[in-house]
Amino acid sequence: MPGAAEVGPLLEPLQYSFFVRALVAAILVGTVCAVVGTYVVLKGLAFIGDAISHAAFPGVVAAFLLKGSYYLGAGIAAVATALAIGVVTRRARIRADTAIGVLCRRSRATSPT
Numbered sequence: 001m002p003g004a005a006e007v008g009p010l011l012e013p014l015q016y017s018f019f020v021r022a023l024v025a026a027i028l029v030g031t032v033c034a035v036v037g038t039y040v041v042l043k044g045l046a047f048i049g050d051a052i053s054h055a056a057f058p059g060v061v062a063a064f065l066l067k068g069s070y071y072l073g074a075g076i077a078a079v080a081t082a083l084a085i086g087v088v089t090r091r092a093r094i095r096a097d098t099a100i101g102v103l104c105r106r107s108r109a110t111s112p113t
Contacts, residue, residue, distance in 0.1 A: 044097050048085075051104035055081035058110045081107060 013019045040046060059077025060070050081103055088099040 020090045041071055044095060045100065047100045047104065048082075051085070051107070052078045052081060054104055055107035058107055077107070 003100070036047075040048065043047075056074035056078040059073040059075070062068075063070050063073025066073075085099050085103055086094065087094045088094070088103065093098070
């Protein structure tokens with residue numbers, strides 16, 4: 001059984017309040033990410049993060065050209081793509097991952113890189 005001298009260095013950071021808060025935040029984020037990640041994979045939406053991130057880039061470019069807020073441009077493009085994925089999935093009666101793939105490629109085609 002380990003003695004106090006061996007365990008002491010491991011428990012020493014818990015004396016600081018910022019460390020305890022960081023540990024609690026890490027546990028909460030880990031739990032939420034595990035639940036959301038499992039849901040996303042089970043729903044067949046594993047590609048959604050990649051698609052939305054690539055869809056946001058043309059919004060940033062448009063905001064740059066219009067001298068607007070990059071965050072606003074990215075947000076509008078990302079939300080528009082997410083809504084378009086929902087509409088295409090319902091109207092075309094195709095699987096969500098197919099709609100995600102098509103719209104992700106569309107957003108890549110419209111970006112300048």
